[in-house]
Amino acid sequence: MPVETPPRLRSQVTCPHCWHVFSPDQALWISESPDLLGDSRLGEMAQQRFLPSRFDLQANALDAEGFSCTKLACPHCHLMIPRALFETPLFFMSIVGAPAAGKSYFLASMSWRLRKTLPRYFQYNISDTSPEMNHRLQRYESQQFFETGRNRLVAIEKTEVYGENNNTVILNGQEIAYPQPFLFSLTPTHKHPRYSRRETLRQILCLYDNAGESYLPGEDKAMLPLTRHLSRSRAILFLYDPTQDPRFRKVCRGKTRDPQMSDETQESAGVRRSQTRQELILSEMILRVRTHLGIESDSQENAPPLVVVITKADAWAHLLLDSKLEKMKFAPPWRPVASFVETNDSHCALDVPAIEKTSSRCRRLLLKLAPEFVGTAEQLSRDVTYVPVSATGIAPSIDPATGALGFKPDSIHPYWVEVPVLYTLAKQTTGMIPLLQKREES
Ligand SMILES: Nc1nc2c(ncn2[C@@H]2O[C@H](COP(=O)(O)OP(=O)(O)OP(=O)(O)O)[C@@H](O)[C@H]2O)c(=O)[nH]1
Ligand SMILES: [Mg+2]
Ligand SMILES: [Zn+2]
Structure with a gap:
């Protein structure tokens, strides 16, 4: 040893x-x-x-x-x-999006899936750096994925701007509320191909679950600096929710049973929608990033890469899928490059061409239905990738007793939720996640 x-x-x-x-x-x-x-x-x-x-x-x-x-x-x-944190670098990532865009569901499904995918396919251990700090996320994961076999609907509550998600501190006689960070320690296992350089491959991933309201114009205040992590981020994941766009709802009419895709559905039926258009929230975010980083208003220099995570893919992905992709049903975008006979595990590389191909398809779809959003996104950064995800794999049901939306834990099967983080880690670090660069024609 x-x-x-x-x-x-x-x-x-x-x-x-x-x-x-x-x-x-x-x-x-x-x-x-x-x-x-x-x-x-x-x-x-x-x-x-x-x-x-x-x-x-x-x-x-x-x-x-x-x-x-x-x-x-x-x-x-x-x-x-x-x-x-005194020994390992922090890797900040910001998750941004309108109220009800699917941030909390995405975060819960993503962390649950990363716990499985990283050790199984990428020879990385992932653990809670501080179980106490990750407590809320662990609660969401247990509720969504552990309480199976029960015939009742579960739901993640709306994130409040001010409440259990904040830590309050008194500075110069003023109360300041900071958002609760979630921290994950990522360490290569001894099977990782670059294990001999493990000291340079350890990272602590730091994420936050903000309420969508804290991203609205005018909500960035000194007393409530809830979104200042934006300026530390190595990548920004902007969650775009097609169910909140009437143009998407129109083309999806009759093609999905998701109550969120119905124009008629009212708030009383449990569907929440932002009052502010999503590209305006993106513009506000760009303004905050530029202000805090001191980037000039029209410059793309030094701006962090942007991943546009298009949520609730179960409700709209039929717009994207051709018959071949339909068959693949969002197959995981990684391929084995080595295998370990004794444990049946394999070491995989991320199939970047597959992700970029899907990104181009999503971009084309957004250009058709929401062109102003693409224009705004590409103003911030030269590096924009579009990734479809579904945190649940299925549409929510309306609970007849309460009228709220929920899911049966047995029916939740997320897909592609871990891809935005894997892609970012693969592109932004050296050697953590291997990249498959060239497409092998099948
Ligand atoms: N069809 C579908 N619906 C989803 C998915 N993820 C979330 N939802 C629904 O979207 C709604 C909002 O999700 P949240 O994760 O609470 O949204 P949020 O962005 O955290 O919202 P705030 O906390 O208000 O900022 C919920 O009622 C879910 O039912 C998904 O992958 N597919
Ligand atoms: Mg939330
Ligand atoms: Zn501090």
């Missing part, structure tokens, strides 16, 4: 809560003694934060009562930062 060398401390750490960048020696420690309560930023019930002067033999700080402490906190917002 090779001897593991301990990972090196990073010279700079980015706080996943407030995005403050600091050196590890500025980190605060969180006291353990039950008598040391009260913090200037987090209130009187929070454990005290402190800069240590005494350590135990394991190099853990000792608090004023002599308790050994293990948890660290950000020097700016005082919120807890998992220790893994």
Whole structure:
């Protein structure tokens, strides 16, 4: 067995809560003694934060009562930062979209599928960096995929702008609400072809589940900096929901039973729709990215790549599929490049030409039905990819008792939900996910 060398401390750490960048020696420690309560930023019930002067033999700080402490906190917002962030780079990705575009469903299905796909096909382990911080997402995953065998509908609640999704901090006497980050540690297994360079291949994926309302024009406030992660993002996933576009609803009429595709469906039937058109939300997002990154208004330099994730594909993908693709039914876009006989696993490469071909088809469809959206998207970045996904694989049913939309867990079969993240990791990092560049004609 090779001897593991301990990972090196990073010279700079980015706080996943407030995005403050600091050196590890500025980190605060969180006291353990039950008598040391009260913090200037987090209130009187929070454990005290402190800069240590005494350590135990394991190099853990000792608090004023002599308790050994293990948890660290950000020097700016005082919120807890998992220790893994002091050793592993953070890979931020922003998920943006109108209210009811399908962000929370997408996030839950994506993380559930990544837990399976990454180890099975790409020889990567994925784990919750902090189970406490990922708690809400885990709850969604369990509800959607674990509570099978029950004959009742389940639904993910609407994300509130202000509530359990935020951490509140007092800065200069003002209450500031930051969004709850979700963190996933990605580490290559010993079967990964570049395992010998594993130190450079570890990443912590950082995602947020904002309410759609926080992306509306005028909603980016200093007291509610809920979407400032945009400026840290290595890629932006903009979720476009065709069921919210009357032009898509028109061409899908009679072709799907999804209540969201019906013009007649009212809010009382459980269907939510944004009051603001989706390309206006995209324009607002572009403005925020440019403002926070200091990019000139018409420049594409330094803009992050944009993945337009077209949600609820189960309701509209018939517009895209030719008979060949129809047969493939969104086959996973990766192919084995090596196999391991003893475990029956394989190591796969991402089929980039297949993804790009699907992207071109989606772009053509959007150009036909929503051309202004394509125009706006391609103003931000030269690098725009269109990826269809379905977080559920099926249309929601209306619960006769409550009138709300829901799904039977047994009937949920997502497809392509992990593709936007795999594609981004493959393109933006070196060696994490191999790419199949040239299309092999079949
Ligand atoms: N047909 C279909 N419907 C979906 C899918 N994913 C989500 N929905 C429906 O879309 C609605 C909104 O989904 P959410 O994930 O809550 O939307 P959101 O973007 O998180 O909305 P906010 O929290 O308000 O910002 C839900 O009522 C779901 O029934 C999908 O893959 N297919
Ligand atoms: Mg939501
Ligand atoms: Zn912070």
